[in-house]
Amino acid sequence: MAVLPILTYPDERLKRVSEPVETFDDALAGFIADLEQTMRAGPGGVGIAAPQVGRAQRLVIVDISAKPKHPNHGRLVLINPEITAWEGLASGREGCMSVPDFTGNVVRAERITLKALDERGERRSFEMEGFEARAAQHEIDHLDGLLFLDRLVSRRNDLFRRKVYQQPARGAGKSAHGGR
Amino acid sequence: MTHWYMLTLVGEDRAGIVARVTQALYEGGCNLGEASMMRLGGNFTVMMMVSAAGTGDEVRDMLDGVVAELGLRLHIDGIEGRLHQHVMPDVRVTVAGADRAGIVAQVTGALAGAGFNILELESDVAGSERAPLYIMHIEGVAAAGVEAVRAAVEPLAGAGIDVRVSAVETLIG
Numbered sequence: 001m002a003v004l005p006i007l008t009y010p011d012e013r014l015k016r017v018s019e020p021v022e023t024f025d026d027a028l029a030g031f032i033a034d035l036e037q038t039m040r041a042g043p044g045g046v047g048i049a050a051p052q053v054g055r056a057q058r059l060v061i062v063d064i065s066a067k068p069k070h071p072n073h074g075r076l077v078l079i080n081p082e083i084t085a086w087e088g089l090a091s092g093r094e095g096c097m098s099v100p101d102f103t104g105n106v107v108r109a110e111r112i113t114l115k116a117l118d119e120r121g122e123r124r125s126f127e128m129e130g131f132e133a134r135a136a137q138h139e140i141d142h143l144d145g146l147l148f149l150d151r152l153v154s155r156r157n158d159l160f161r162r163k164v165y166q167q168p169a170r171g172a173g174k175s176a177h178g179g180r
Numbered sequence: 181m182t183h184w185y186m187l188t189l190v191g192e193d194r195a196g197i198v199a200r201v202t203q204a205l206y207e208g209g210c211n212l213g214e215a216s217m218m219r220l221g222g223n224f225t226v227m228m229m230v231s232a233a234g235t236g237d238e239v240r241d242m243l244d245g246v247v248a249e250l251g252l253r254l255h256i257d258g259i260e261g262r263l264h265q266h267v268m269p270d271v272r273v274t275v276a277g278a279d280r281a282g283i284v285a286q287v288t289g290a291l292a293g294a295g296f297n298i299l300e301l302e303s304d305v306a307g308s309e310r311a312p313l314y315i316m317h318i319e320g321v322a323a324a325g326v327e328a329v330r331a332a333v334e335p336l337a338g339a340g341i342d343v344r345v346s347a348v349e350t351l352i353g
Contacts, residue, residue: 047353067349093269093350101264103350131351138353148353 001033003041004053009099015145018056020080024121032077032119036061042097047135049142052098060139062132070131078124081116081140083109092134094148104152108134182231184213184261185239189226191252193219198226200246205230208242213263229261269299269319271326272348273333277341279305279312286336287316287343294332295323314341319348 007013021028031050039048039061046066050059063075088110095103111129114136118124128136138148189201198217205212213229232239236256247254273296275287284303291298298320307313322329330345337343 042352044350044352046351049353093348095268095350095352097352101266103266103268131349134351135353138351 001037004034004038006038006042006052006097007054009147009149011098013054013056014051014098014142014147016051016056017145018051018058018143020058021117024117024119029119031055032059032061035059036075036077039063045097046131047139048097049139051142051145058143060136060143062135062139064132064135067131071129072132073126073128076126076136077119078114078116078136078139079118079121081114081136081143083112083114083137083140085113087111090130090134091153092131094134094138096138096148098142099147099149104148105154106134106138106148106151107153108137112136182211182233184259185230185232185236186257186259186261187226187228187230187239188255188257189228189247189252190223191250193222193224194250197224197250197252200250201226201243201252204242204246205239208239209233210239210242213261229259229263230256231261267299267321268350269321269348271296271320271322271329272346273316273318273320273329274344274346275314275316275318275341277314279307279314280340283314283341284316287318287333290332290336291318291320291329294328296329296332297321297323 035048035050035053038053039045046064047060047062049061050057058080060078060081061076062078064070064072065074086109089107090110091105091107093103094106110133111127112133113125113127115123115125141147141151189197191197202212209232211231213231215226215228217224217226217228219225230239236258240254240256243254246252273287273291275283277283288298288301298318300319301316303314303316305312305314326345326347333343333345
């Protein structure tokens with residue numbers, strides 16, 4: 001296992017659209033172990049995406065279990081992930097190992113439904129909310145060549161949050177897992 | 181050997197202030213650091229870190245022409261400045277209500293009493309002359325935690341102001 005060097009903005013490789021993973025072999029398992037070790041080597045890192053270490057493959061790791069007050073699924077390896085439904089919007093503060101010494105506000109979906117393959121290539125599906133949903137969206141953006149810098153919103157105009165919001169439009173044209 | 185200066189500029193707002201000022205500094209061989217620039221009450225205000233090889237007076241000389249032409253007021257101080265010293269805020273306080281004297285003093289007094297260090301404060305007076313509204317966003321570090329901040333400002337809520345305290349949890353991905 002090894003801690004891999006992290007690419008930092010404005011490295012052009014962070015702007016590439018990554019390719020789906022097709023082969024699940026020992027080499028992939030070794031890479032996942034390295035990627036995870038790299039994520040855990042950074043202070044406070046709750047996610048990492050393969051392109052951050054220069055590998056243009058659709059693979060991310062998310063693990064917010066160090067913040068137990070947020071609902072979470074523990075350590076997740078998400079391969080070829082796809083967000084199939086989303087609901088609600090929330091602004092939150094983000095930073096990124098690929099953009100050191102800077103944080104900013106980003107609007108993300110509050111709840112998502114996500115399908116992905118796990119590290120053995122098995123199909124998985126997750127319903128995520130809050131911090132974990134934010135982490136997954138941040139990492140999946142890396143697979144499409146996007147950084148949180150591409151989604152910054154002004155701090156000054158942060159809204160005074162009200163208890164009741166109108167139901168926002170739903171993504172992907174699917175009925176989300178509603179009932180909330 | 182370069183030094184950091186904090187440059188403060190104020191003048192009636194008009195197009196081109198930033199472009200002219202920064203061009204003059206660039207031509208003078210300066211490098212810019214962190215800055216906050218904003219229109220406040222019809223004035224354009226600039227607070228900017230400037231790194232220069234020479235003295236503060238030399239930086240002032242670079243801006244003489246622009247300052248005179250655009251009617252700006254300029255202030256330059258040598259500072260102990262460094263980049264890459266960002267501190268991550270962990271609490272945000274939002275205040276809104278009918279404008280009246282004393283809101284900022286009361287809120288920030290309560291925050292200081294709770295050990296809260298303000299990193300950033302932005303405020304606006306909105307509404308109209310007859311019914312002005314005050315809106316303020318504060319971010320900072322709560323040495324004693326978010327609940328201590330909440331408890332400190334809670335008594336201020338009501339009487340026409342809303343105060344919201346929320347934890348800022350930064351996601352590092």
